[in-house]
Amino acid sequence: MIEAKNITKKFKQQAAVDNISFNIKEGENFVLLGTSGCGKTTTLKMLNRLIEPTTGSIYINQKNIKEQNAETLRRSIGYVLQNTGLFPHYTVAENIAVVPNLFKWDKEKIQLRVEALMHKLHLAKEYYNAYPNELSGGQQQRVGLARALAADAAILLMDEPFGALDPITRTKVRTDFINLEEFKKKTIVLVTHDVQEAFELADRICLMDKGKIIQTGTPAELLFKPADNFVKTFFDEQRLQLEYKSVTLQMLWPFLEDNNATSPSLKEVPSQSNVWRVLEYLNTDNKDGIRAKDNGAVKQINYASLLHAFNQYKKYN
Known part of the structure; x- marks a missing residue:
């Protein structure tokens, strides 16, 4: 444009x-x-x-x-x-x-x-x-x-x-x-x-x-x-x-743990959410984790799995 x-x-x-x-x-x-x-x-x-x-x-x-x-x-x-x-x-x-x-x-x-x-x-x-x-x-x-x-x-x-x-x-x-x-x-x-x-x-x-x-x-x-x-x-x-703030769940998706036992009661956040925003969610009322969906796949994410995926992303980028 x-x-x-x-x-x-x-x-x-x-x-x-x-x-x-x-x-x-x-x-x-x-x-x-x-x-x-x-x-x-x-x-x-x-x-x-x-x-x-x-x-x-x-x-x-x-x-x-x-x-x-x-x-x-x-x-x-x-x-x-x-x-x-x-x-x-x-x-x-x-x-x-x-x-x-x-x-x-x-x-x-x-x-x-x-x-x-x-x-x-x-x-x-x-x-x-x-x-x-x-x-x-x-x-x-x-x-x-x-x-x-x-x-x-x-x-x-x-x-x-x-x-x-x-x-x-x-x-x-x-x-x-x-x-x-x-x-x-x-x-x-x-x-x-x-x-x-x-x-x-x-x-x-x-x-x-x-x-x-x-x-x-x-x-x-x-x-x-x-x-x-x-x-x-x-x-x-x-x-x-x-x-x-610059890395999103979508970017971390390959590094997030695969798990099928996701609880529907957990807060669902968009896969476009950045790590900073997800950490804010996890540090408030979502101690058990949150769930995210990307292209039909659903993953449950907690503090440890999020930081592990983030560190893996940094390792390969």
């Missing part, structure tokens, strides 16, 4: 982004991650022409964005900023409705869309006519997310969308966003410096340093098959937790 070919961006002869190429599939969550000043935000802003590349080309649905009207292009792409970028003199409803109004939707359609998004993002009805300065930081960020989703664009660009929030609020807003049906249908490009956030949200991660792409791959590929020492050491501080 998005293709960048040999794009470079120079500021005063200094390359902020240095001859990078990548492809993003339709419906994929693609995360730009890296050191401060590595070029990830510049890369994101080139996708909707907020910044023009010095050289190289970007295609969306096989159409060169340089050949499209920049304003029209931006209206067709959702965009979420870290500081929300809300208009202070607009109400919550007016902020959310900005792009639908530009598209000249009828008033009733706009009102229904605004109310639906406010409900989905847990913004109470009484905030409909409130102004941004009357909201908390978390509520403002929810309005910013609603505005980016309002016109139902197929692509959503997100620049450190949760970075300005405190850790508890950030986790809650992010979780609510992930659970939105709209989130699951869109092609999303996310910039973050938060490694845990990247691993929670990404289908693939593009790890950058000094304007270059060092490695692109799934979270598990970056952990278990690092391209070089930079990639390996980048994740060392949080490695075990990241490994638990």
